Amino acid sequence: MRQSLNINRRSTWLRRTLSDITQKFACEEEVARITIVGTGYVGLTTGASFAEMGHDVRCIDIDSEKIRGLNHGRLPIFERGLGDMIDHNQTLGRLIFTTDFDLGLKDADFIFIAVGTPQLADSSSVDMRFVFKAARDIAEHACAPAIVVNKSTSPIGTVREICNLLTSHRPELGPWRVVSNPEFLREGSAIDDCMRPARIVLGCDDHHAAAAVGSLYETLHSPVIITDTNSAEMIKYASNAFLATKISFINEVARICHALDADVATVAEGMGLDPRIGREFLQAGLGYGGSCFPKDVAALTDMADRSGLHPQLLTAVTQINEDQRHWVAEILETALGGISARSIAVWGIAFKPCTDDTRKSAAIALADHLHTCGAAVTMFDPVVVEPPAFAEAASTKLDAVAGADALIVATEWEEFVTTEWAEVRRRMRGDLVFDTRNCLDPLLVQAAGLRYIGVGRKGAFSPAEDPVAV
Numbered sequence: 293m294r295q296s297l298n299i300n301r302r303s304t305w306l307r308r309t310l311s312d313i314t315q316k317f318a319c320e321e322e323v324a325r326i327t328i329v330g331t332g333y334v335g336l337t338t339g340a341s342f343a344e345m346g347h348d349v350r351c352i353d354i355d356s357e358k359i360r361g362l363n364h365g366r367l368p369i370f371e372r373g374l375g376d377m378i379d380h381n382q383t384l385g386r387l388i389f390t391t392d393f394d395l396g397l398k399d400a401d402f403i404f405i406a407v408g409t410p411q412l413a414d415s416s417s418v419d420m421r422f423v424f425k426a427a428r429d430i431a432e433h434a435c436a437p438a439i440v441v442n443k444s445t446s447p448i449g450t451v452r453e454i455c456n457l458l459t460s461h462r463p464e465l466g467p468w469r470v471v472s473n474p475e476f477l478r479e480g481s482a483i484d485d486c487m488r489p490a491r492i493v494l495g496c497d498d499h500h501a502a503a504a505v506g507s508l509y510e511t512l513h514s515p516v517i518i519t520d521t522n523s524a525e526m527i528k529y530a531s532n533a534f535l536a537t538k539i540s541f542i543n544e545v546a547r548i549c550h551a552l553d554a555d556v557a558t559v560a561e562g563m564g565l566d567p568r569i570g571r572e573f574l575q576a577g578l579g580y581g582g583s584c585f586p587k588d589v590a591a592l593t594d595m596a597d598r599s600g601l602h603p604q605l606l607t608a609v610t611q612i613n614e615d616q617r618h619w620v621a622e623i624l625e626t627a628l629g630g631i632s633a634r635s636i637a638v639w640g641i642a643f644k645p646c647t648d649d650t651r652k653s654a655a656i657a658l659a660d661h662l663h664t665c666g667a668a669v670t671m672f673d674p675v676v677v678e679p680p681a682f683a684e685a686a687s688t689k690l691d692a693v694a695g696a697d698a699l700i701v702a703t704e705w706e707e708f709v710t711t712e713w714a715e716v717r718r719r720m721r722g723d724l725v726f727d728t729r730n731c732l733d734p735l736l737v738q739a740a741g742l743r744y745i746g747v748g749r750k751g752a753f754s755p756a757e758d759p760v761a762v
């Protein structure tokens with residue numbers, strides 16, 4: 293089965309390791325038995341994807357309501373393709389959900405930790421309670437040696453701490469081998485990111501264990517990096533911090549474009565054609581949100597601070613992101629001649645399209661600010677049903693704009709981009725459309741008699757077109 297492992301083949305040592313592993317699986321069994329602790333975004337998509345690859349997967353969660361739902365076809369999150377994949381693999385008997393640690397951990401070859409690592413309240417540090425509880429649960433219920441893999445985004449040094457915890461609780465099952473295998477999946481395209489990862493990062497002091505985890509992904513033919521545990525953990529933080537930096541950079545450039553009458557969408561297009569820069573994550577807008585970027589930049593800043601460093605760039609990235617929504621609100625205020633007592637429709641509640649996740653949503657933060665300034669806010673989202681308590685709920689995007697003085701497009705759902713603008717014009721009281729994600733065609737909006745504002749965009753220009761060769 294594992295003939296052509298696509299793992300870093302630079303050393304003879306590693307080639308030998310891979311061949312050992314190939315033989316182990318070829319001789320002993322066709323599929324690996326994988327247990328995933330935690331059925332949040334990462335755990336669910338990782339579990340479903342491993343099952344799809346043919347492995348035998350058991351997912352454990354302490355939330356019995358969630359497990360009952362999963363066993364009755366109810367998904368706790370909105371993620372395209374996930375429901376079908378879970379359904380398919382449950383039917384084949386390759387994917388099981390349980391709250392029972394003894395059942396879930398029985399005969400596992402690999403035990404993945406995929407629980408939440410939220411930011412602590414009133415601190416930039418990471419709340420590691422769930423990771424260490426998962427490690428203690430594994431130590432308590434494991435009955436045979438297994439490779440433990442940490443997928444939860446955790447501060448540098450966590451893998452070593454997990455290893456120490458397991459060793460002190462269950463020395464007889466040692467030596468424990470713990471591997472860092474950070475996830476890079478994006479909500480909204482999580483399945484695709486799991487099945488077609490740009491890279492697989494494995495960190496372990498025992499390279500045999502790292503290569504064994506790498507063998508689980510062999511059918512994906514993705515590049516694999518094997519390194520030490522601290523470097524693997526750092527790759528995750530540095531990657532997210534770099535992407536957040538690109539976003540804050542382009543948002544700062546957008547403000548400068550606004551001041552100097554340039555068009556940031558065209559600027560990003562022109563910059564992005566340089567392969568050293570790249571087009572991705574140069575979409576100016578309302579700033580980043582979600583469960584990862586804000587907390588991961590904060591955690592990396594915190595780790596640097598604790599090391600006696602002064603992470604000026606990371607601090608600025610966070611500050612620019614937080615300022616962005618206030619800058620947007622100021623532009624809105626100028627364009628509307630005041631926010632108080634205005635009726636404002638907001639399209640988009642989640643932190644980005646194709647998800648119902650509202651954690652650290654910039655759309656909600658902006659709407660909250662407008663509400664605080666005295667505006668009446670009505671919100672609509674294609675998948676988030678409940679808006680925040682301060683806002684009115686609308687059941688369609690057109691209902692949301694009825695009688696509105698202004699419309700704010702706060703996430704770039706396709707259904708917003710393809711709007712019939714003449715209908716919006718008919719329903720609104722005012723005429724202002726603020727495209728805070730730069731996702732609309734200004735000309736189409738303006739053609740319906742509406743005023744268009746983007747983020748650092750020249751409203752009179754069409755969006756950057758495909759480059760023309762000369």
Ligand code: UDX
Nearest residue numbers: 475476477478479573574575579580581582584643644
């Ligand atoms: C991110 C990382 O991309 C992923 O690799 C990691 O494992 C988890 O965190 P996610 O939070 O799901 O994924 O969403 P992502 O698509 O990265 O967007 C994050 C935020 O940045 C969103 O609020 C999005 O609207 C914003 N964003 C993204 C921009 O404002 N501009 C861009 O150009 C790209």
